[in-house]
Amino acid sequence: MVHFTCTGCLLDDMAAAAQLSYLSDLRNPDFTSLIACCLGQMDANLYSLRQWQEAATYLLGEHFLFTSPKEAKRKILDALYEKEKQKLNSFTIE
Secondary structure, three states: OOOOOOOOOHHHHHHHHOOOOOHHHHHOHHHHHHHHHHHHOOOHHHOOHHHHHHHHHHHHOOOOOOOOHHHHHHHHHHHHHHHHHHHHHOOOOO
16 A cells, blocks of 8 residues: 655655655656556545646646546556556567
């Protein structure tokens, strides 16, 4: 279980929950699975839809329009899991 304090800033809370030193570490592919794990345990409704949209843009590098915080959280998680899957699939066994 990840413990975090809701400060009202989604990106800051994500970085704190993952115990990352810098906000920019949220974009580091080495932390994708950790970030997804932390994000999965966060309550979507603690943050505004706007914050979720900004987080999606920051994390995924694309602009999104969601209809609810819950939808945004799900889409971000799906994208993070897909990134992690692609990273794992890129390893070759010789």
